[in-house]
Amino acid sequence: MSIGLLFFVFILAIFLGVELISKVPSQLHTPLMSGTNAISGITIVGALTAAGSGADIFGSVLGVLALIFATVNVVGGYLVTNRMLAMFKRKDGEQK
Amino acid sequence: MTDYSEALINLGYIIASILFILGIKMLGKPQLARRGNLVSSSGMLVAIVSALFECCLSFTWVIAGLIIGALIGVIAAYRVKMTSMPQLVAILNGFGGIASLLVGWENYHSQPDSILFVRIAVLLAVFIGGVAFSGSLVAYGKLAEKISGRPVSFRGQLLLNAAIVILILICSVLFAYNPSAFYAYALFLLFILLSLTLGVMGVIPIGGADMPVVIALLNSYSGLAACAAGFIITNNVLIVAGALVGASGLILTGIMCKAMNRSLGNVLFGGLKAGPDKADRAQIQGEPKPVSFEDAYYILEAAGSVVFVPGYGMAVAQAQHAVRELGEILEKNGAEVRYAIHPVAGRMPGHMNVLLAEANVVYEQLAEMDDVNPIMDSVDVCIVIGANDVVNPSAREVASSPIYGMPIINADRAKTVIVLKRSMAAGFAGVENPLFVRENTRMLFGDAKATLQRLITEFKES
Numbered sequence: 001m002s003i004g005l006l007f008f009v010f011i012l013a014i015f016l017g018v019e020l021i022s023k024v025p026s027q028l029h030t031p032l033m034s035g036t037n038a039i040s041g042i043t044i045v046g047a048l049t050a051a052g053s054g055a056d057i058f059g060s061v062l063g064v065l066a067l068i069f070a071t072v073n074v075v076g077g078y079l080v081t082n083r084m085l086a087m088f089k090r091k092d093g094e095q096k
Numbered sequence: 097m098t099d100y101s102e103a104l105i106n107l108g109y110i111i112a113s114i115l116f117i118l119g120i121k122m123l124g125k126p127q128l129a130r131r132g133n134l135v136s137s138s139g140m141l142v143a144i145v146s147a148l149f150e151c152c153l154s155f156t157w158v159i160a161g162l163i164i165g166a167l168i169g170v171i172a173a174y175r176v177k178m179t180s181m182p183q184l185v186a187i188l189n190g191f192g193g194i195a196s197l198l199v200g201w202e203n204y205h206s207q208p209d210s211i212l213f214v215r216i217a218v219l220l221a222v223f224i225g226g227v228a229f230s231g232s233l234v235a236y237g238k239l240a241e242k243i244s245g246r247p248v249s250f251r252g253q254l255l256l257n258a259a260i261v262i263l264i265l266i267c268s269v270l271f272a273y274n275p276s277a278f279y280a281y282a283l284f285l286l287f288i289l290l291s292l293t294l295g296v297m298g299v300i301p302i303g304g305a306d307m308p309v310v311i312a313l314l315n316s317y318s319g320l321a322a323c324a325a326g327f328i329i330t331n332n333v334l335i336v337a338g339a340l341v342g343a344s345g346l347i348l349t350g351i352m353c354k355a356m357n358r359s360l361g362n363v364l365f366g367g368l369k370a371g372p373d374k375a376d377r378a379q380i381q382g383e384p385k386p387v388s389f390e391d392a393y394y395i396l397e398a399a400g401s402v403v404f405v406p407g408y409g410m411a412v413a414q415a416q417h418a419v420r421e422l423g424e425i426l427e428k429n430g431a432e433v434r435y436a437i438h439p440v441a442g443r444m445p446g447h448m449n450v451l452l453a454e455a456n457v458v459y460e461q462l463a464e465m466d467d468v469n470p471i472m473d474s475v476d477v478c479i480v481i482g483a484n485d486v487v488n489p490s491a492r493e494v495a496s497s498p499i500y501g502m503p504i505i506n507a508d509r510a511k512t513v514i515v516l517k518r519s520m521a522a523g524f525a526g527v528e529n530p531l532f533v534r535e536n537t538r539m540l541f542g543d544a545k546a547t548l549q550r551l552i553t554e555f556k557e558s
Contacts, residue, residue, distance in 0.1 A: 003213055006327055006335060013336045016117065017343025024124040026439050026464055027453075029348060029446030033315055034185050035123045035133050036344045039116055040192045040315070042140065042337035043322040045147040046199040046329050051158050052151040055206035060154075062205060064161045066198030071165020072172070073192040078137040079173035080184060085130040087178075087453040 031084050038077025044070035101149065108146030109333040115139025116337050120344065126459065143333050178454040179411050182444040183239040186232045186311055189318050193228025196221045196321035197288070203328050204284060208275055215275055217327035219268045219287065225321035226291030227298065232314050234299040235307060239443055245304030254365075257297050264290045302363065305408075305485065307443045309352045309363045316345025348445055355439035357491075357501040387514070387538035389547075393554035395512055395538070399476035401432040403468060405505050406448045407441050409482015409518070409544055416455040418548035419481060423457065425555045431476075435461055436468040436505050438486035469506050478510035480531075482517070482544050488529045513537040516544045 024032055047070045050063030116139045122132025151158070176184045200221035203214070210218075237243040267287040274280055302310050319341025326334025353360050387395075396402065404419060423433045435457060437448045449462060472478070480487055487507040490497040507513050508531050515532060517539060531537060540547050 006330060006332070009332050010323065010327075010335050010339055013339030014343050017120070017340040018347065020117065020121050020340070021124055021344040021347050024348075024351075025126060026351075026437065026446055027449035027459065027462055028124060028126060028129055029351075029439075030181065030185070030444060030450045031129055031133070031446070032120075032123050032344065033312060033348060033445055034181075034188070035136060036120065036319065036341045037185060037189050037192065037315055038133075039120070039136055039140070039337050040189070040319040040322050040341040041195070042116075042143060042334050043192060043196045043199055043325045044140075045143055045331060045334055046322075046325040047161075047195055048144070048147040048151040048158060049329055050199050050202040050206075051161050052154060053206070059202050059206040060157055062198050062202040064157050066195045066202065067158065067161030068165040068168075069191040069198065070195035071162055072169045073188050073195060074140055075166045075169025076172045076184070076188050076191075077169075078133060078140070079170060080176065080181070080188075081133045082130065082137075083173060084178075084181070084450055084453070085133060087450070087456075088126070088129070089453070089456065089458055 027088070031081050031088075034077055034084065035081040038074055038081060041070050041074035041077060044074055047071075105146045105150050108142050108149075109331070112139040112143035112146065112333050113336040115142065116340060120340055143337075146333075178416075178451055179414055180240070181450055182307065182311065182442070182447060183236045185444060186236040186239055186314070189311070189314050190229045190232030190236065192318040193225040193232060193314075193321050196225035196318070196325045197229060197291075198225075199325045200225065200328060201284075201288070204275075208280070210275070212272060214328055215272050217324050219272065221321055221324035221328060222284075222288055223264065223268075223291045224317050224324055226288060227295035228314050228317035228321055230292040230295030231299045231310070231317070232295075234296050235310055235314060238299075238304055239307060247303040248300040253297075253301065257294070260290055260294050260297065264294065298364070301365075304443065305440075306356075306363050308440050308445045308447070309349055309356070309360070311444050312345055312348035312352055313360075314345075316342050316349060319343075319345055352440055352445055355503065357499075357503065382533035384532045384539045385537065387540060389540075389550045389554055392514055392538065392540055392551060393558070395477060395514065396426060396431075396551070397429065397555075397558075399426070399431050399512075401475050401477075402426050402434070403463075403472070403475050403478045403507075403510065404433070404435045405478060405480045405483050405487055405507050406435065406437065406452065407481065407483025407486060408443060408447075409484075409516075411442055411447065411451055411482070413482060413544035415481060415545040415548055416451040416457075418545050418552065420452070420455040420457050422548050422552055422555075423461070425552060429555070433461060434463045434468060436463050436465065436507075438465050438483070438505050441483055441486050465503060465505050472506045472509040475510040476512065478507045478513045480507055480513060480515045480517075481548075484517075484529055487531055489531055489534075490529070494530075507531060508534055508536070511536065514540060516540050516542075516547050518543065 047066035051067040119136025122128035200218040238245045271283045323338030491499045491502040491504045
């Protein structure tokens with residue numbers, strides 16, 4: 001993939017992010033933060049590549065450590081966000 | 097690998113990106129937020145499965161890593177108390193940062209002779225990931241009160257930081273252009289160390305009350321670190337997801353700064369002057385008027401409308417359930433009950449909302465600052481629970497006050513204000529609060545939870 005194309009995607013994604021999140025009610029600030037925090041665990045894809053293809057033992061160790069940290073970030077982040085959002089309730093009992 | 101399977105893997109990454117975008121969009125809407133989180137997590141699953149198809153020479157390591165990480169994540173997510181949420185978010189964020197750092201390190205370790213572009217991406221992933229990691233650890237320590245929440249400053253701090261930044265720049269230039277020199281690995285390790293140090297140095301001078309800004313900013317960093325990792329392995333899904341997180345973190349940071357009427361630079365480097373200055377102190381005359389539980393009960397019993405203003409003190413005392421119980425009793429008594437929440441109350445963005453939601457306060461009763469301020473004049477009783485700076489009228493009235501200009505909840509405009517407070521100490525910003533000595537203010541000293549329970553008993557017994 002060409003370098004220019006990567007940058008193109010990057011710039012577009014930044015703009016998209018700004019558009020998506022410009023107005024968020026304050027009661028959702030924490031879930032939004034921990035939810036996006038879980039998404040930043042996407043580095044797990046890089047960690048998978050690293051863990052599965054280390055050149056030597058030390059490389060593999062680095063990769064596996066990266067994988068463990070990223071997995072904690074992903075799993076913990078999504079679960080705790082879900083737990084938080086499950087608590088937000090409306091009067092009629094419907095969950096939001 | 098055949099073209100066919102590569103196309104499928106790429107399709108997986110595209111689907112994952114779409115799910116992330118939809119998920120984030122839904123996370124910003126109250127009715128859809130929970131589904132949004134589900135959508136974005138299924139995006140993550142698709143991304144992981146796609147990566148498994150192309151990544152691995154050996155699965156033993158990979159499976160072990162996934163299982164260990166998942167176990168820790170599940171335990172952390174289910175065992176954490178809602179009052180400890182800020183530190184959990186901080187540490188998870190740090191883990192994302194260190195993961196990106198390690199991805200960069202592994203890439204350099206296994207392929208030291210990569211092209212210049214990849215080397216720069218490695219440096220960025222290590223730098224941003226390292227700052228996010230060590231910064232988040234310090235934030236974690238401050239939030240969990242394992243280290244002092246006070247701003248740490250010493251002589252020459254700015255100079256030292258500048259020196260670190262310059263060293264980082266020198267290291268990165270030397271490294272980028274001589275990756276196969278005999279000293280390159282040493283330079284790289286030094287670079288890691290310096291990045292980690294910079295993260296620590298960046299967060300220690302920031303006080304506990306400014307933590308919402310710092311957490312939001314670090315959140316943005318870990319996204320950008322993932323982005324850099326995406327440039328290393330030339331994978332678009334990392335770039336898209338990382339950029340989305342980076343942007344959302346920056347927007348939240350902006351919202352938090354605006355709520356404190358301060359610039360990001362001021363939060364990161366300025367800090368507030370410690371202690372009230374003389375002009376500020378001169379404004380405060382009069383004595384706080386303590387009130388007995390019985391009198392407080394009579395005031396509340398007669399109230400037709402009540403607004404609660406929670407702050408970090410409510411979180412410390414874990415008083416959210418008691419607050420809700422008193423709120424329900426007042427409602428049964430015929431009062432209109434609302435909870436007014438300042439955007440930076442607590443230690444992370446939206447902290448109070450999470451705690452009150454945990455205590456089953458319904459969404460309709462949670463009011464934002466701008467909604468509740470216009471009607472404050474008609475409110476009979478405003479109960480301030482462990483909040484201080486966010487209800488300090490100096491921000492509105494005293495031009496010399498360090499927090500002057502910060503938007504506040506106008507608790508002082510209510511007909512009667514009852515303040516629940518442990519002692520007469522100044523708030524985290526170190527600013528005296530004239531609200532406590534106003535004519536219409538009554539003080540209830542003591543632990544917030546115990547105080548609320550006494551009030552609840554008064555209602556039950558009569």
